[in-house]
Amino acid sequence: MIENKSSLSDYAIRQFLLAQLPSSHQSPLEVSLLTNEQFEQRVRLAEFAVVDDYVCGRLTKSERTLFENNFLITEARADLLTVSRALHQRCAGVTTGHSLAEAQLLTGIRTHWRIAFAAVLILVLLGTAWIGIRKEPQIKEAIVRQFVRKPSQPETRPTDSHHSTNTSNPQHTRESAPLPEHARVNPQLVTPKPDRANAPSIVPSASKDAAVRLVLPLRIDPSDEYYAEVLTAQGEPVFTAKADGSAQGSLQVDVPAGLLKPGEYNVRVVNARLKQTEMTYYFRVQ
Amino acid sequence: MLPARKIHELRQEEFDRLLNWLDADRDQAAELYEKIRWRLISILASRGCRVPEELADETIDRVARRVPDIESTYVGDKAIYFLGVMNNVHHEYLKRPLVSPTLQLVGRSDDGQERALACLDQCLEKLTPTSRVLIERYYATDKRAKIDLRKRIAETFGIRAGTLRLRALRIRQKLQVCVHRCIEVSAGPI
Numbered sequence: 001m002i003e004n005k006s007s008l009s010d011y012a013i014r015q016f017l018l019a020q021l022p023s024s025h026q027s028p029l030e031v032s033l034l035t036n037e038q039f040e041q042r043v044r045l046a047e048f049a050v051v052d053d054y055v056c057g058r059l060t061k062s063e064r065t066l067f068e069n070n071f072l073i074t075e076a077r078a079d080l081l082t083v084s085r086a087l088h089q090r091c092a093g094v095t096t097g098h099s100l101a102e103a104q105l106l107t108g109i110r111t112h113w114r115i116a117f118a119a120v121l122i123l124v125l126l127g128t129a130w131i132g133i134r135k136e137p138q139i140k141e142a143i144v145r146q147f148v149r150k151p152s153q154p155e156t157r158p159t160d161s162h163h164s165t166n167t168s169n170p171q172h173t174r175e176s177a178p179l180p181e182h183a184r185v186n187p188q189l190v191t192p193k194p195d196r197a198n199a200p201s202i203v204p205s206a207s208k209d210a211a212v213r214l215v216l217p218l219r220i221d222p223s224d225e226y227y228a229e230v231l232t233a234q235g236e237p238v239f240t241a242k243a244d245g246s247a248q249g250s251l252q253v254d255v256p257a258g259l260l261k262p263g264e265y266n267v268r269v270v271n272a273r274l275k276q277t278e279m280t281y282y283f284r285v286q
Numbered sequence: 287m288l289p290a291r292k293i294h295e296l297r298q299e300e301f302d303r304l305l306n307w308l309d310a311d312r313d314q315a316a317e318l319y320e321k322i323r324w325r326l327i328s329i330l331a332s333r334g335c336r337v338p339e340e341l342a343d344e345t346i347d348r349v350a351r352r353v354p355d356i357e358s359t360y361v362g363d364k365a366i367y368f369l370g371v372m373n374n375v376h377h378e379y380l381k382r383p384l385v386s387p388t389l390q391l392v393g394r395s396d397d398g399q400e401r402a403l404a405c406l407d408q409c410l411e412k413l414t415p416t417s418r419v420l421i422e423r424y425y426a427t428d429k430r431a432k433i434d435l436r437k438r439i440a441e442t443f444g445i446r447a448g449t450l451r452l453r454a455l456r457i458r459q460k461l462q463v464c465v466h467r468c469i470e471v472s473a474g475p476i
Contacts, residue, residue: 016332030329034365040321043328045455048462052425073331074339076324083465086402087458090410091425 008032008039013046018063019070047077051084187213187254192267192281199264199282204257212260214267216243216251218279225272228253233264243269260285296347304350307357308364322346322365326372333376341379345372398469405468409461417457424454 008029015021016029032039053059054067071077190202190212204212220226228251230239238259243251251269267281308322309315323342330338348371360367410418423439440450 017328019332019334021332026332030332030369031366033325033329034322034369035363040325044324044459045452048455048458049451052458070331070334073336074327076327079466079469080462082399082402083406083462084458086399086406086465087421087425087461090403090406091422 010042010046013043014050016043017046017050017071018066020066047080048084051077051080052088055081055084055088187211188257189213189215190283191215191217192265192283194279194281196264196266196282199284201284201286202260203286204260206257208258210257211254212257213252213254214281214283215247216253216267216269216279216281217249218251218269219249220245220251220278221271224274226251226278227270227272229268229270230255230259231266231268233266238265262286296350300350300353303353303357304346307353319346322368325365326368329369329372330376335376335379337379341372341375345375348375401469401472402465405465405472406461408468409464412464413457413460420450421454421457421461424450 012021012025012029016026021029033043050059050067050071054064059067072081188202188205188210190200192214193199202212204210214228214230216228218226222245226243226245228241228243229237230253231237239255241253241255243253245251253267262285264282264284267283269278269281270276271278305312305315305319308318323346326342326345327338330341335341345368349368352371356367410421413421420439420443423442424436436450437447440447443450445453
């Protein structure tokens with residue numbers, strides 16, 4: 001029965017092919033078949049399907065009778081049956097087991113790839129974790145350096161390539177990260193000297209948040225800004241910060257103690273406006 | 287209106303005029319002609335007609351003979367005109383004395399089946415590798431076990447089961463045309 005079903009449904013088409021479509025549905029389907037290319041294609045494909053079902057024994061007894069009496073009445077449809085039988089015979093004889101095995105093989109291959117991918121992913125995660133554990137101090141140091149180090153001098157300065165040379169414009173000076181509040185409360189004081197021979201030595205505190213306050217004697221212009229650059233003896237930048245000029249006759253800058261490894265350092269005081277070094281000082285860390 | 291003559295009396299000029307009425311392009315017209323014929327046969331068969339091909343051809347014959355009268359005035363889908371004529375032809379057929387069907391098409395000779403198998407092999411060779419694998423797998427198993435296997439085949443090809451069915455049937459359609467031609471050629475001229 002096809003009540004409550006569309007007159008153009010697959011079921012209706014099947015009934016149409018078996019000459020069992022109720023008359024109320026017959027006329028709309030006929031018009032659609034004659035005027036609708038897509039519907040015609042559906043009917044054509046349904047013919048193959050019903051023939052396949054017949055060959056494979058998927059029709060009921062009454063459907064088989066209808067098929068033989070009402071469907072199989074043209075040479076063209078007999079040809080469909082012939083080819084369908086040949087196709088089933090050929091494919092069943094040659095590829096039944098084969099196709100199953102192939103399908104299983106393909107499924108197996110895909111499973112293997114999934115397992116392999118998962119294994120690689122786990123290895124990468126484990127490797128990353130191992131590196132993180134083993135290299136933790138170096139990584140930490142590298143991160144700190146990234147924040148506190150002045151970047152290497154570009155061949156072309158920003159003011160040459162991108163910015164106006166008008167000195168009234170703000171200068172681009174990158175400062176190191178400010179010290180934490182508690183480190184600034186009790187810094188270790190040192191007064192670097194302008195001559196290397198008399199450079200003072202310090203032993204920085206091992207405390208993680210400790211700081212060394214560099215006191216740099218200098219007569220300054222209060223209207224100018226000054227930066228202090230701490231470099232190793234080899235000229236490698238260690239720390240850069242805006243110097244505090246509020247103290248009478250000197251500039252002060254706090255350096256994280258953790259950045260100061262044993263060795264010689266020089267401190268370059270730069271006038272931000274004039275972009276020139278005002279003084280260089282020296283100190284040692286033991 | 288002139289009574290329709292038998293189809294074998296349809297003259298070439300009438301047939302040409304019919305094609306020209308269907309479409310100015312000869313190839314398009316021939317294709318449309320075949321489609322309309324197939325549709326008429328399907329409709330007649332679905333009405334329980336025992337000789338649908340004969341009545342479809344009778345219908346086309348009558349339409350061809352009437353083309354000179356209608357070609358300048360007829361408006362609308364031409365296929366619908368065929369439907370109207372076919373209804374008349376079918377109505378007349380139903381008035382005829384009942385004749386037992388003579389076609390017995392379920393069984394084909396072993397010879398014919400062998401020929402079909404040979405042609406099928408040739409036609410399978412002509413398919414693309416993907417189409418061939420798909421159609422072979424689709425038709426690989428028998429009976430009701432197919433459903434599960436087809437789900438798996440669809441997964442293998444990364445398509446839905448409904449899409450697999452449609453693709454398989456379209457490949458099947460191509461195979462049908464190919465095998466039919468092959469059988470015709472191997473049977474030689476009638």
